[in-house]
Amino acid sequence: MSQPTIRLDHSxxxxxxxxxxxxxxxxxxxxxxxxxxIWLAPFGILALVAALLLYYTSLDLATANIQQRSALDxxxxxxxxxxxxxxxxxxxxxxxxxxxxxxxxxxxxxxFRGAAPWVLTVANSGQALPAYGLLILxxxxxxxxxxxxxxxxxxxxxxxxxxxxxxxxxQVDRATIEAGRGMGMTKRQxxxxxxxxxxxPVIIAGVRTATIINIGxxxxxxxxxxxxxxxxxxxxxxLQQNEVLxxxxxxxAIVALTFDWLGAVAERYLKPRGL
Amino acid sequence: MSDRPMIHxxxxxxxxxxxxxxxxxxxxxxxxxxxxxVLVGPSGCGKSTTLRLINRMIEPSGGHIYxxxxxxxxxxxxxxxxxxxxxxxxxxxxxxHTIGExxxxxxxxxxxxxxxxxxxxxxxxxxxxLEPGQYRDRYPRExxxxxxxxxxxxxALGADPAVMLxxxxxxxxxxxxxxxxxxxxxxxxxxxxxxxxxxxxxxxxAIKMGDRIAILGDRSVIRQIDxxxxxxxxxxxxxxxxxxGSGSTLKGLNFERVSSLDLSDYxxxxxxxxxxxxxxxxxxxxxxxxxLLDREHKPLRxxxxxxxxxxxxxxxxxGQHIRAEVEPNATLHDTLEEMLNESTGICCVIDNRGRYQxxxxxxxxxxxxxxxxxxxxxxxxxxxxxxx
Amino acid sequence: MDGLxxxxxxxxxxxxxxxxxxxxxARLVLIVVVAATVIxxxxxxxxxxxxxLRNAVLSIAGIFLTIPSLALFALFIPxxxxxxxxxxxxxxxxxxxxxxxxxxxxxxxxxxxIVESARGMGMNRRQQLVRVRLPLAWPVIMAGVRVSSLLVVxxxxxxxxxxxxxxxxxxxxxxxxxxxxxxxxxxxxxxxFIVLLGLVLDIVFSVVQRFTSSxxxxx
Numbered sequence: 001m002s003q004p005t006i007r008l009d010h011s012x013x014x015x016x017x018x019x020x021x022x023x024x025x026x027x028x029x030x031x032x033x034x035x036x037x038i039w040l041a042p043f044g045i046l047a048l049v050a051a052l053l054l055y056y057t058s059l060d061l062a063t064a065n066i067q068q069r070s071a072l073d074x075x076x077x078x079x080x081x082x083x084x085x086x087x088x089x090x091x092x093x094x095x096x097x098x099x100x101x102x103x104x105x106x107x108x109x110x111x112f113r114g115a116a117p118w119v120l121t122v123a124n125s126g127q128a129l130p131a132y133g134l135l136i137l138x139x140x141x142x143x144x145x146x147x148x149x150x151x152x153x154x155x156x157x158x159x160x161x162x163x164x165x166x167x168x169x170x171q172v173d174r175a176t177i178e179a180g181r182g183m184g185m186t187k188r189q190x191x192x193x194x195x196x197x198x199x200x201p202v203i204i205a206g207v208r209t210a211t212i213i214n215i216g217x218x219x220x221x222x223x224x225x226x227x228x229x230x231x232x233x234x235x236x237x238x239l240q241q242n243e244v245l246x247x248x249x250x251x252x253a254i255v256a257l258t259f260d261w262l263g264a265v266a267e268r269y270l271k272p273r274g275l
Numbered sequence: 276m277s278d279r280p281m282i283h284x285x286x287x288x289x290x291x292x293x294x295x296x297x298x299x300x301x302x303x304x305x306x307x308x309x310x311x312x313v314l315v316g317p318s319g320c321g322k323s324t325t326l327r328l329i330n331r332m333i334e335p336s337g338g339h340i341y342x343x344x345x346x347x348x349x350x351x352x353x354x355x356x357x358x359x360x361x362x363x364x365x366x367x368x369x370x371x372h373t374i375g376e377x378x379x380x381x382x383x384x385x386x387x388x389x390x391x392x393x394x395x396x397x398x399x400x401x402x403x404x405l406e407p408g409q410y411r412d413r414y415p416r417e418x419x420x421x422x423x424x425x426x427x428x429x430x431a432l433g434a435d436p437a438v439m440l441x442x443x444x445x446x447x448x449x450x451x452x453x454x455x456x457x458x459x460x461x462x463x464x465x466x467x468x469x470x471x472x473x474x475x476x477x478x479x480x481a482i483k484m485g486d487r488i489a490i491l492g493d494r495s496v497i498r499q500i501d502x503x504x505x506x507x508x509x510x511x512x513x514x515x516x517x518x519x520g521s522g523s524t525l526k527g528l529n530f531e532r533v534s535s536l537d538l539s540d541y542x543x544x545x546x547x548x549x550x551x552x553x554x555x556x557x558x559x560x561x562x563x564x565x566x567l568l569d570r571e572h573k574p575l576r577x578x579x580x581x582x583x584x585x586x587x588x589x590x591x592x593x594g595q596h597i598r599a600e601v602e603p604n605a606t607l608h609d610t611l612e613e614m615l616n617e618s619t620g621i622c623c624v625i626d627n628r629g630r631y632q633x634x635x636x637x638x639x640x641x642x643x644x645x646x647x648x649x650x651x652x653x654x655x656x657x658x659x660x661x662x663x
Numbered sequence: 664m665d666g667l668x669x670x671x672x673x674x675x676x677x678x679x680x681x682x683x684x685x686x687x688x689a690r691l692v693l694i695v696v697v698a699a700t701v702i703x704x705x706x707x708x709x710x711x712x713x714x715x716l717r718n719a720v721l722s723i724a725g726i727f728l729t730i731p732s733l734a735l736f737a738l739f740i741p742x743x744x745x746x747x748x749x750x751x752x753x754x755x756x757x758x759x760x761x762x763x764x765x766x767x768x769x770x771x772x773x774x775x776x777i778v779e780s781a782r783g784m785g786m787n788r789r790q791q792l793v794r795v796r797l798p799l800a801w802p803v804i805m806a807g808v809r810v811s812s813l814l815v816v817x818x819x820x821x822x823x824x825x826x827x828x829x830x831x832x833x834x835x836x837x838x839x840x841x842x843x844x845x846x847x848x849x850x851x852x853x854x855x856f857i858v859l860l861g862l863v864l865d866i867v868f869s870v871v872q873r874f875t876s877s878x879x880x881x882x
Contacts, residue, residue, distance in 0.1 A: 127813040128861020130820030133854030216731030249734035356785030367780025371877035414879035
């Protein structure tokens with residue numbers, strides 16, 4: 001496992017500034033805090049699932065009114081919605097990766113250096129773009145249905161992933177690439193063997209973000225007839241039934257947290273060794 | 276000036292938890308008021324640790340630290356540090372403050388009034404050779420490395436502390452600028468007479484800067500602590516000898532001047548005098564070269580017996596041209612340099628009007644070295660005798 | 664272009680409503696961002712030198728961002744009812760991470776030599792923090808505040824779905840009246856003005872940053 005990057009001075013002194021200084025001087029990840037990082041999430045998720053199950057069973061649906069019972073039915077409502085939700089998120093993310101990553105690579109090539117800053121500026125200010133607005137605009141454009149949602153989410157998540165890809169490729173040390181070219185690598189080889197592997201952490205971080213965004217925004221799919229767990233949340237809002245609301249919201253949260261954790265694990269394993 | 280040392284370390288120890296070997300072991304050391312003590316030693320010997328124990332940037336695990344008689348081992352460290360100037364290698368100027376504000380940091384913390392602070396800032400900028408009007412309101416990012424370290428020194432002197440701690444202050448600077456900064460600093464110290472503890476890994480810097488040098492070994496054990504001359508003349512053991520490295524004898528010659536020598540008689544002939552007398556003196560002294568002086572007793576030429584006996588041109592046009600001449604305040608090191616340029620291997624000594632005073636030969640130098648070594652040995656033998 | 668022309672006349676006609684909605688939206692964002700800055704910077708200072716706590720807090724703050732917005736908004740309804748309050752609570756949680764992470768990173772990146780010399784001059788911890796470390800970390804912290812505010816501007820569009828106000832109302836209005844005249848323009852107004860508000864806020868914050876940073880720090 002990893003060792004701290006700097007020898008920490010753990011002296012028990014009256015002036016604990018020493019310790020602080022040693023700690024501050026290194027972005028140290030001690031074994032302990034790394035373990036906390038990776039396993040905090042699954043524990044949290046499992047705790048949440050347990051809490052939800054408890055809550056669900058405590059609701060005593062047999063005696064609840066018909067609307068609540070119907071809204072919370074697992075096989076006709078909750079489970080299908082979860083599947084719809086995941087389908088939308090999956091396709092949207094795939095679309096984003098297929099478009100944003102090659103586009104990012106293209107825009108960081110010398111030929112397009114001029115366009116790059118402009119694109120980045122747009123990508124940065126585009127952070128304020130409301131997904132909600134985008135969704136409705138696509139509704140107007142493409143009509144109702146799951147497809148509409150997928151296209152809208154793909155566009156919404158495009159900018160962050162594009163930005164991350166460009167930044168990730170940019171921050172690869174030029175000297176490393178130079179060394180590769182100096183050894184006789186073609187430009188393409190330098191790209192695939194040096195630049196991309198070294199940019200992978202940042203790109204994957206971007207893809208993770210995109211996945212989470214998409215799962216999140218898929219909650220709004222119900223507005224355009226796209227299904228998803230948003231239906232349950234909305235039912236809860238409309239019926240003014242807090243129980244329905246809570247179940248829907250917590251389920252979405254669980255799905256999102258699970259995928260975030262999977263993304264963290266993927267990031268760890270896809271990262272080139274030595275980074 | 277009192278007899279009491281300015282800084283007294285009494286069996287100071289530092290052990291880092293988790294480690295069995297102390298980083299600093301039972302260090303006892305005195306630093307007198309107004310002196311520059313240089314701590315020097317190989318990497319890892321703990322010299323920086325020792326320095327930082329003095330202002331308690333690192334807390335001692337044992338022992339006591341005395342500051343002008345006062346035990347400061349347990350006082351509030353922040354207050355202690357405001358009485359000590361601290362200069363580090365990377366300087367650490369605050370980039371978000373102007374140069375003037377940087378220098379004013381400690382005076383401000385001590386509550387000086389504005390007028391006093393402004394005057395002090397200008398005074399210090401002047402002292403380090405940077406024009407106050409020009410530099411006071413600039414920012415650190417506009418400075419070169421040498422200028423930045425000058426400001427670092429000025430900042431440390433801000434509240435006029437009696438003591439300065441300097442941790443390889445000139446280490447990150449190019450050799451030419453470093454040389455200049457060292458000279459300027461020594462000039463400043465001649466004026467200010469601060470008590471300074473200076474850490475370096477460079478023995479030449481130690482020799483140049485220190486009134487006394489402490490050569491530290493593992494665990495900051497003092498291997499030898501003495502004036503540079505004595506250490507160079509008499510390294511007490513192999514460790515010190517190795518650390519000083521080769522050329523120590525040559526370096527030691529920097530500390531002696533021609534004026535300290537007894538210049539012996541040498542065969543000379545004044546122009547116009549009978550050359551036979553000169554030849555006679557040559558034979559009596561059994562020497563090869565005769566020194567020809569003009570009527571004002573200024574050295575003219577080196578002449579062999581054959582040059583004198585041969586007829587022809589005037590005496591002053593025969594023989595060898597004189598290259599090596601030094602005045603009495605020259606160091607023996609420079610004298611040796613001159614000697615090597617002279618084919619006769621003899622260096623003339625002249626006064627400020629150019630008149631002959633005597634000569635220096637290689638024998639004289641080896642004699643000086645021998646004497647210094649003997650004196651140092653005597654000194655150490657006496658020390659051992661009293662401590663036994 | 665016909666469409667563009669009709670859009671501009673729509674904007675012109677409804678300018679007062681648009682302005683009001685924009686101000687409501689801005690109010691939401693500013694309340695959230697200011698509160699988040701105060702809490703995040705304080706918290707960031709506290710956890711910066713405590714590694715385990717630091718990782719835990721940053722993870723938790725990150726987790727909030729993964730919870731979908733409508734869901735988080737909805738979760739607060741049982742607690743504070745509908746309207747702006749659940750939106751504000753949820754938006755607050757979203758805006759924590761960028762500022763928190765930047766506070767921690769910003770303080771971390773202050774050169775150790777500078778902190779060492781500050782300490783060596785006799786500054787106590789509080790003085791080191793207030794006079795040296797915070798001012799030097801400030802540009803990074805402000806960058807986090809800007810990211811946060813852009814994030815919040817976009818998400819706040821959904822506030823209307825839980826009964827809140829803001830420019831999202833134009834988007835929702837367009838949705839409910841789909842097919843009727845003015846609905847498309849309404850959605851565009853909502854979307855475009857939210858982006859514009861984001862730009863304006865970003866400019867405002869960068870001006871604030873310029874005025875609160877030392878001239879010595881500008882490259």
